Amino acid sequence: MIGKIHSFESFGTVDGPGIRFVIFMQGCKFRCLYCHNPDTFDLGAASFMLSPEQVFGKMEKFKVFYKKGGVTISGGEPLLQPTFIKEFFKLCKAERIHTAIDTGGGCLTDEVKAALTYTDMVLLDVKCIDPDIHKSLTGQPLQPTLDFAEYLSEQGISVWIRYVLVPGITDRDDLIEKHADYVSSLKNVEKVEILPFHKLALSKYEKLGIEYALKDTEPPTAERIENAKNIYKNRGIKVN
Template sequence: MSITGKIHSIETCGTVDGPGIRYVIFSQGCPLRCKYCHNPDTWNISHGQEITVDELIEDIKKYKSYINFSKGGVTLTGGEPLMQPKFAKELFRRCKEEGIHTALDTSGYIPLENVKEVLKYTDLVLLDIKSFDPDLYKDLTGVSNEPTLKMAQYLSDINKPMWVRYVLVPNLTDNPAHIEALANFLSTLTNIEKVEILPFHKMGEYKWEELGYSYSLKNTPTPSAETIEMAKNIFKKYKLKV
């Protein structure tokens, strides 16, 4: 019997969640409550659509020519896909049988034992590190950053290719000292292919309103070009590709 997972939605020709053209699956369920989340409708794992791995693979195969031509693949994002490790593992295992590149977009807030089997079939990890400062991380997400930093270290230890994603939010995650501390930590790892700085936006604000949630960043602007450049330069100072 094919393994079933809970997903929120699918983007068949994504270009921002890993290399090339990608079939992007947004999983349902997330343990974080990030203040700037643009997919709060993925939080509740009891919502969403049930789908089997067989169904997904049959649909993915329709896009193989685009995926292969662009050197793309399949990305599992969320929500937090590692809340459904058996589903993630089987999906990626089947993708590898089809010769398709796999990317896992995760916050890393998950026990490492739940991750190791999935990583056997994962080509690239997109690790979202919200902040290196533990107090700010807790304020931003509601949880500790310790599991995420442990995962980053583990991914380096097993030499799993990794892109680090950092959301730059004015007056929250744009503190140069915090960015420098993160850059210093990342410079000790050996598997980072690049750091992606993601400028804060409010495109998901309407979802918060529809769901009846209070959006605390209503008056927060997008970061200026100067702020983005400042952050880039700090990471570059530590020999990290941005």
């Protein structure tokens, strides 16, 4: 089993609890208009082709930190390579290292379910609760993500829900309220993370020759971020 990997981060602090080893997998079927990793889209363009054991070996030097924090497999869309995740997480769990997947949750195959048996936490992007806007924002249907969220809820796997706040698209009170109502219906959500839209990836798009559809969109104001946070807080949901 070989993983197609874009890159690594040795001291990740935003993709799950504590200090984490973060693996960015190559490949994604979504095409989120705000994506800041367009260089991960093409599954065939991996920078590293490594086995789970080889990746685990890369953690050796700083394992003392990861035993207190953990590992997170991000992307791209990591669920495109579920068998790699399962085999890698098996090695982590044998050493009692906390495991997390950062995903858009667009697929729930038997292989993905098998990988989830070794997964302590999922960071799940529910990118928009309106099916039509979700489709135009990501290029993919919403329902598979909701099916995935409900499976996590049934399985009792801890979840952090992520919501990218994009002015003119997802930063609408009615959409955020509906999203918050949906999150309230799930059993195992520890918190919601509001991620304000930014344009830091603009140069990546220019380099790849891909049109950046949101180049004229500005980040949300502090007031709008606070407004979104309050919508979740008013429902008793913890917000970061």
